[in-house]
C-alpha cells in the first residue's frame with residue numbers, strides 16, 4: 001500500500017509545493033518535550049512512559065490502534081486529563097522549556113496557549129461572531145470593539161471560513177455545515193493566540209470534501225503553529241504530517257519523519273499496523 005501516494009492526489013496538489021519549501025529542509029525547533037509520561041485511570045495504566053519531542057511549525061500525527069492511548073496523551077499536553085476523575089498523570093511535559101504541570105502554572109492560560117479541536121465540531125450555542133469572540137473576551141485580549149472585530153475577522157480568515165460567513169456573522173454557529181463548524185472551532189482556538197493546536201480526529205465526523213478542506217487548512221496553519229493531530233486514518237497522517245508517532249497498548253513504539261515511518265518503519269509492530277495487519 002503506497003500511503004504517500006495520497007500526498008499528491010487529493011485537493012492538496014497546491015499544498016504539495018508548500019511541502020517542498022526549503023524551510024522544510026531545516027530541522028525545526030522543538031516546542032514540546034515529554035519525558036516518561038504515564039497516565040493511570042484509577043488502577044488501570046493507560047500510558048507507559050511516553051517520551052517525545054514535538055517540533056514547532058510542523059504537524060505531528062499520533063497513530064495507532066483503538067485504545068492505544070493517543071487521545072490520552074494528547075490530553076496530557078493541555079492538561080485536559082485534569083478534568084477526568086481518577087486520571088493521574090506522571091512524568092514531565094515542557095512547553096518552550098516550561099513545566100506545564102508546575103504547581104503555579106495557570107491552567108486556563110495554558111489552554112489558551114495550547115488550543116484543542118475535538119472529534120465532533122462543538123460550537124457554542126451562540127452566533128458565529130460570539131463563538132470566535134468568546135475566548136478573546138474572557139482573556140481580555142481586545143481593548144475595543146474594533147480590536148475584537150479585527151481578532152474575529154482575522155481568526156475566521158486564518159481558519160479559511162471568513163468569505164463563507166462574512167455576511168451572516170450574527171447567525172448561530174450551529175447552523176453551519178459540519179465542515180464549516182469544525183473550521184469555526186479552529187477559528188475559536190486561533191482567536192486566543194495559541195502556540196500549539198491539538199486536534200483529536202478532527203475529520204472523523206466530516207465527509208470527504210469537508211475533510212480535504214480541513215487537511216488543506218492544517219497544511220496552511222503549520223506555517224505558524226505547532227500542530228498535533230490524532231488520526232485513525234493512515235492516509236490522512238501521510239498527507240498532512242511531517243512527523244509521526246506510532247502508539248500501541250499505551251507505549252510509543254516508533255516516532256520519526258512521516259516519510260520514514262511509512263516507507264521504512266524499523267519496528268515490526270509499526271510495519272504490521274501500516275500494512276493493515278493490526279488495528
Ligand SMILES: Nc1ncnc2c1ncn2[C@@H]1O[C@H](COP(=O)(O)OP(=O)(O)OP(=O)(O)O)[C@@H](O)[C@H]1O
Pocket residue numbers: 041044046064065066067068069070071072073084232
Ligand atoms: N476516562 C477514562 N476512564 C477510564 N479509562 C479510560 C478513559 N479514557 C480512556 N481510557 C482507557 O485508556 C486507554 C487509552 O484510551 P485512549 O482513548 O487514549 O486511546 P485512543 O488510542 O485514543 O483510542 P481511540 O483511537 O479509540 O480513540 C483505553 O484502554 C481506554 O479504555
